[in-house]
Amino acid sequence: MLDITTLMVVLALTTITSALGLLVASFLNRQVVAIRYWALGIGVIIVGVVLQSMRHQVPLWLSAAVITQGYFVWLWGTRCYRLNGHINGFWLTMCLTLLVQGGLFFVLRDSWRYSVVLYSLIVVLVSLLNIVELWRMRIPQRALIWVWSSLWGVHSVIYLRRFLLYQFDPVYMAADTLDAAESVEALNYLEGIVFVYCFSLLCVILATRSLQDELKLQATRDPLTNLLNRRAFEESALRQLAISQREREEVALLLMDLDKFKCINDTHGHGAGDEVLKAFARHLSQQVRAQDLLCRFGGEEFVLLIPGGNSQSIDALAERIRTLWQTQTFTVAQGELSATVSIGYISSADVERQGLYSLIDRADKALYRAKQDGRNCVRCWQPEPILTPVPS
Ligand SMILES: Nc1nc2c(ncn2[C@@H]2O[C@H](COP(=O)(O)OP(=O)(O)OP(=O)(O)O)[C@@H](O)[C@H]2O)c(=O)[nH]1
Structure with missing residues (x-):
């Protein structure tokens, strides 16, 4: 199995490549607001992963809070996608979530086990909310919803497994560093690499779909009254x-x-x-x-x-x-x-x-x-x- 540091570097590189791809896509698809938040979310996660790779200098609770914050930014993007535009209160919501979850990570900073438990719970929760958001949209391309749900579903299962191991398996309960729990953490990083690639690809596909809808609307509707042209x-x-x-x-x-x-x-x-x-x-x-x-x-x-x-x-x-x-x-x-x-x-x-x-x-x-x-x-x-x- 690859060591944690190598996997971290691969994950960071994957995330940077995906972030660049999403940035270009968000620049080209300015009408689709969601893709900006998805790109921003990846950016936040890059910062978190870099901080995590500097774990001997930077406390882990800090990188955990930053990475999970990236998930909340992604969720915001998915909400924007469902509601087809901007939603007010982004910065306020982000500050509040950062304060609450960052505070919890700070309180748990001396317990590696409970920090991981909290981290995993947040990822499972946000993954499920991301699935719910897209299902609430009822877009006609069901295959897209299923692929999106499967991606987030697998992600949440991986983190649910992590949560259960740290909660009930004595080996992981005793672990007190990232490196001490290498086998489960390595699997997380491997899945994380695939997830980030697939996620950014799906974001671009969803943005293209949204843009197509917009073009169809423009071609068939009168812009002033929104009636048929x-x-x-x-x-x-x-x-x-x-x-x-x-x-x-x-x-x-x-x-x-x-x-x-x-x-x-x-x-x-x-x-x-x-x-x-x-x-x-x-x-x-x-x-x-x-x-x-x-x-x-x-x-x-x-x-x-x-x-x-x-x-x-x-x-x-x-x-x-x-x-x-x-x-x-x-x-x-x-x-x-x-x-x-x-x-x-x-x-x-x-x-x-x-x-x-x-x-x-x-x-x-x-x-x-x-x-x-x-x-x-x-x-x-x-x-x-x-x-x-x-x-x-
Ligand atoms: N504000 C606005 N005016 C428009 C628009 N499209 C057309 N018009 C105006 O609608 C007016 C139509 O005027 P006319 O065809 O003379 O008809 P009318 O004044 O309603 O008179 P009658 O139909 O005989 O009762 C013109 O002045 C157009 O410039 C639009 O999208 N917005």
Whole structure:
């Protein structure tokens, strides 16, 4: 078996290489906050391992506190990953955990056995919490969660074994230095080397996955309102129309346009206009069901595709959207502001002959009529009357 000092050096080199890899990855993937904490965690652990390799000069309780602190930084990174961004209170939480666990290591500094027991317990606990965090995320790539769980699971089992040996095995209970318990410690270091490599690889994979999600979101969502953008809407709507056609169900399409929006922009500023657009998107989201397709069609125009339903229920929905919207008020610099919406819709059982663009076109005609009729009203598309020539 390799001696402890050699394994420590290999672990330190592995950790430094992984830290450099993670640093580059965090630089390239700035949107993924978690990877910064994972890289920082590795950095903290490097400091701890270096301190541990200087164990004849530096007290072991200090290096133990630093290494376990690295685990807490990793856990913070995993939480950020689950919550998809920054979480407040990082430095405060880190100071508190360092104070508590560093204090405990200091109190136990004369007992090698109980220091190891505490250290192992912390690693087992943080490993399990890291697993829980990713499972709470419910990401679609289950294989990634399983690999992550297996990695942390093996890590926690190794440290659970260490905890049990120091707790119950007389040989380890009697050990009073790292070198005296070489066999169990060597296994820990060997596993630590593999763990750090796999962990940093997984961090990069998770960051890439997160970035892919972000790109997908950017490609399909309107950044201001977070509703579907026009391209994504058209793709989903064509799919939905094909399903509705097969199931022979009615489909309705509503086109909504905020009234005199230019006036809102001109009077209260573009920022206030943006707030109104966001509020209208929220208002619409509260009125629709999960299967309905809601999109910001452009500027101050929104479209809603509703599979199922009949003309009466669609008319009631459109009226509800209109009347509830006009009661909403916004506080802007110049005082209170409210807005109204005009809605044109078409409800059709004959989806086969009416493709998406024909539905949009007809809803647009109905919307035009709503605007002509004085705005803030709902109009349903009606076929043009067939004009018969007057006999001469
Ligand atoms: N604040 C803001 N304004 C936008 C955005 N997109 C388009 N607009 C503005 O929306 C306004 C639309 O004006 P018009 O097409 O004249 O329509 P309107 O003033 O709502 O009049 P009607 O539709 O006839 O009631 C224009 O001034 C655009 O600059 C946006 O993302 N944010």
